[in-house]
Amino acid sequence: MKHFNKILIANRGEIALRIIRTLKEMGIKSVAIFSEADRASLHVREANEAVCIGPAPSNESYLRIPQVLAAAKITGADAIHPGYGFLAENPDFSTACKKEGIVFIGPDAASMEKLGHKAMARAIAVKSKIPITPGTNGCISKNFLQGAKKIGYPLMVKAAAGGGGKGIRIVRDSSQLEREARMASAEAKAAFGNGDIYFEKYIANPRHVEIQFARDSKGNIVAFPERDCSIQRRHQKLLEESPSPAVDKKTREKLVSATIRLAETSKYVGVGTVEFLMDSNGNFYFMEVNTRLQVEHPVTEFITATDLVKEQILIAAGEKLSVNQAQVSNFRGHAIEHRINAEDVNNNFAPSPGKIEEFVLPGGQWVRVDTHIYQGYILPFYYDSLLAKLIIWGATREEAIARSKRALNEFFISGISTTLGLHKKIVNDEDFVKSKVSADFIERILAAKEISA
Amino acid sequence: MNVKTLGKITKWMCATDLNEIIWKNGTNKFTLKVNSAQPQACNVSARSSLIPVNSPSIGIFRFAIRGKSCLVKEGAEVKKGQDMGIIEIGKNFKPVKAQEAGFVKIICIEDGKTVEYGQPLFFLEPK
Numbered sequence: 001m002k003h004f005n006k007i008l009i010a011n012r013g014e015i016a017l018r019i020i021r022t023l024k025e026m027g028i029k030s031v032a033i034f035s036e037a038d039r040a041s042l043h044v045r046e047a048n049e050a051v052c053i054g055p056a057p058s059n060e061s062y063l064r065i066p067q068v069l070a071a072a073k074i075t076g077a078d079a080i081h082p083g084y085g086f087l088a089e090n091p092d093f094s095t096a097c098k099k100e101g102i103v104f105i106g107p108d109a110a111s112m113e114k115l116g117h118k119a120m121a122r123a124i125a126v127k128s129k130i131p132i133t134p135g136t137n138g139c140i141s142k143n144f145l146q147g148a149k150k151i152g153y154p155l156m157v158k159a160a161a162g163g164g165g166k167g168i169r170i171v172r173d174s175s176q177l178e179r180e181a182r183m184a185s186a187e188a189k190a191a192f193g194n195g196d197i198y199f200e201k202y203i204a205n206p207r208h209v210e211i212q213f214a215r216d217s218k219g220n221i222v223a224f225p226e227r228d229c230s231i232q233r234r235h236q237k238l239l240e241e242s243p244s245p246a247v248d249k250k251t252r253e254k255l256v257s258a259t260i261r262l263a264e265t266s267k268y269v270g271v272g273t274v275e276f277l278m279d280s281n282g283n284f285y286f287m288e289v290n291t292r293l294q295v296e297h298p299v300t301e302f303i304t305a306t307d308l309v310k311e312q313i314l315i316a317a318g319e320k321l322s323v324n325q326a327q328v329s330n331f332r333g334h335a336i337e338h339r340i341n342a343e344d345v346n347n348n349f350a351p352s353p354g355k356i357e358e359f360v361l362p363g364g365q366w367v368r369v370d371t372h373i374y375q376g377y378i379l380p381f382y383y384d385s386l387l388a389k390l391i392i393w394g395a396t397r398e399e400a401i402a403r404s405k406r407a408l409n410e411f412f413i414s415g416i417s418t419t420l421g422l423h424k425k426i427v428n429d430e431d432f433v434k435s436k437v438s439a440d441f442i443e444r445i446l447a448a449k450e451i452s453a
Numbered sequence: 454m455n456v457k458t459l460g461k462i463t464k465w466m467c468a469t470d471l472n473e474i475i476w477k478n479g480t481n482k483f484t485l486k487v488n489s490a491q492p493q494a495c496n497v498s499a500r501s502s503l504i505p506v507n508s509p510s511i512g513i514f515r516f517a518i519r520g521k522s523c524l525v526k527e528g529a530e531v532k533k534g535q536d537m538g539i540i541e542i543g544k545n546f547k548p549v550k551a552q553e554a555g556f557v558k559i560i561c562i563e564d565g566k567t568v569e570y571g572q573p574l575f576f577l578e579p580k
Contacts, residue, residue: 036571052569053511061570066542070512073543074567100543 003317004028004079004103008072009043010093011083012062013372014389015293016043019081022309031075033068035061037380042372049075056382062086065096072102079103079316081309085384088292089116105316107270107291115266115289118160119198125286128261133277133285135200144181144199145174151201157181159188160196167191168235170202205438206277208232209244209284211259212300212308214271214323216315222323223259224300225331226252231426233349233442238419239426240296241336242303245397245435251282256329262289271312295339298368298391302335304328334400338390338408342379344417345446353381357415362407366393379416387418397435401427422446459483503558503576508568510547512540516564525575529557537575540568555579 006029009016016032020043023030032047037056044050051071054061061067063086072080080097082088082105091109098104106112115121119138126132139160140147148155148171157180159167169184171177181197189195212224228244229237243252259274273294275287297308306323314322343349359375371388373379379387390407394400404427411420425445426432432441466474466485473486508514516523516538525537531551538549555577562574 051511052571054570066545067511067570070510070542074511074513 003319004313006031006048006075006077007079007081007105007313008033008068008075008077009047009081009083010062010068010087011081011085012038012041012043012383014370014386015083015295016041017046017372018370019083019309020046022307022313025307026310026313028313031071031077033062033071035382037382040377042374042377051075056380058086058382065090065093068093069096069100069102072097073100077102079105079313081105081312082292084292084295089290091116103316105312107268107272111266111268111270112291115268115272115291116161117196118158118162118288119196121289122198122286124266125262128258128265130258130262130286131284133201133203133287136198139196139198140181141185141196144177147199148174148177151199154202154204156200156202157184157197158200159184159192159194160198161192161194162188166235203277203279203285206230206279207244207246207437208237208275208287209247209255209278210273210275210290210294211255212271212273212294212297213259213263214308214311214315214321215263215268216321217269217318218320220321220324221260221263222321222325222328223256223263224304224306224328226255227296227299229296230437231432231441237296237339238442239336239338239423240299241334241397241400242299243331243334246278246282248282251278251284255284258284258286262286270315271308295386295389296337298370298389299335299337302366302368302391302393303331303333305332333393333395334397335394336392336400336404338392338404338423339386339419340388340390340411340413340423341385341419342387342416343385343419345419345422347417349419351381351385352417353379354416355379356413358412360410360412362390362410364407364410366403367391367407368393387413390423401433501576503578504553504555505573506537506549506551506575506577508540508570508572508574509549510540510542511570512542512547512568514549514562514564514566514568514574515539515541518546525557525560527557527560531555531557531577538562549574551575551577553577553579 007023008031009019020030030047032043032050033053034044035054035056053067053071080102087093091112094104094109122132134151136147154170154172157169167188169180171180185195185197208229209226211226215221225243226247227240227242229240231239262274273290276284277287278284301308311321342352344352355378356373356375361369368391369388392400392404394403408424475484533554535551536548537551540547557575558578559576
């Protein structure tokens with residue numbers, strides 16, 4: 001790899017470590033940045049160099065563009081990988097890197113703005129002949145009732161700049177519309193600095209499927225088999241699998257070709273994901289595009305034998321993708337990812353920071369754990385509660401579920417509350433095994449019994 | 454040796470970090486051991502009366518903005534809140550301020566060197 005000598009990772013936690021691992025394998029030096037609260041994190045230990053960029057709160061450290069760029073300059077990094085979250089989908093950051101002569105490993109600011117803005121992305125989907133859920137044409141700022149009339153109830157009020165399940169409100173009838181729309185806009189303004197909202201039809205009991213794609217600067221496109229992320233709690237994904245048990249070969253081909261059309265229309269360069277909603281008849285609708293590497297990317301890596309971080313680096317270096325469509329379409333087996341969070345399930349998922357007293361990792365055949373923690377580590381309370389990702393591969397879905405059960409039972413964490421117990425419940429649930437997952441699946445599991453961590 | 458004196462010695466011993474003393478005077482001899490239930494945790498922090506002035510940001514340290522001279526010298530007196538230098542973060546500047554009044558005892562940074570957030574730059578001797 002002649003293009004990059006040293007890459008700075010503008011992130012923390014498991015994803016920073018995940019990226020460092022690929023850099024090591026590619027023979028590229030790594031620079032970690034950290035806040036004062038993360039001095040003891042594994043990503044700091046594993047990187048070739050590490051610099052402290054600020055105090056614990058992320059808006060004074062990981063989110064500060066000048067500080068991150070100063071760290072890159074000081075250490076002589078020639079590229080920055082943003083991971084997910086923090087600055088990953090911030091067009092200003094992408095532009096600032098370019099100005100400083102540092103390569104941003106991700107799409108350019110224009111693509112990010114186009115596809116990250118949900119209403120603009122919908123317009124691109126229409127242009128790419130991808131079905132979209134009935135909704136407003138672009139954003140709406142007045143005449144809410146009129147706009148809603150064409151869509152019908154129930155509908156969703158969504159923040160154009162939102163993401164990660166934030167900024168979504170469900171409106172069941174016209175009497176609540178005005179109030180909810182105004183509140184959603186005010187919330188969006190406060191949370192994302194942009195108060196644009198739009199309406200979209202609410203599909204009852206949808207499955208959430210998404211297609212990972214990669215496009216290099218030479219125009220080569222690869223769209224991977226779908227991931228199913230239907231198991232969510234309050235729009236936060238808990239468990240993802242690939243392929244989706246609800247998608248047949250024909251539907252998969254349609255999803256893949258829709259994604260390829262969108263990547264071509266938007267001339268996107270980088271790795272991204274197109275999210276779809278699928279109803280019980282297998283009809284799918286475009287939802288949004290994520291212009292970053294996603295938390296659940298390892299399930300795709302497992303069944304297609306691809307390193308997505310490596311592909312991102314190749315694309316950023318102006319090189320060709322190392323995989324082609326035929327290779328990834330000919331995927332193998334089934335993968336499941338469990339997101340293990342430091343949260344107290346019995347106390348409304350309240351974050352549970354503290355000292356990890358005991359930490360026993362699962363292992364063995366086809367088990368992968370991505371985590372930045374270890375025994376004795378003190379989990380800071382400043383950041384999100386993702387503790388570890390347990391990723392399982394099996395030749396079939398049944399085998400993967402059996403292996404998940406086995407690995408979840410081996411996994412032991414004490415000192416803090418975790419969602420391990422919830423995952424054990426999920427994999428032992430009959431509806432999950434039969435893949436009959438409805439929107440209230442998690443609520444039903446939670447109501448069934450107290451869950452031990 | 455009377456009990457009163459022994460009591461005084463014991464009391465004094467508890468005030469120190471000694472664990473055992475042996476006293477000899479000709480043929481007279483006694484040994485005192487402090488009976489602490491637990492071995493005391495080794496809590497030796499290098500106690501210093503000096504106050505560190507830490508870097509407020511990652512960046513490049515400068516004693517002064519170009520065109521201005523630097524007043525910070527070893528032994529110089531600084532007021533609380535006084536600027537002791539600046540950190541260059543790209544095109545932004547952040548002042549390094551003295552948290553307390555005092556005298557500059559140690560300067561552990563050179564002009565133009567890169568610094569991390571929280572890195573000590575100076576040590577002040579309080580007034």
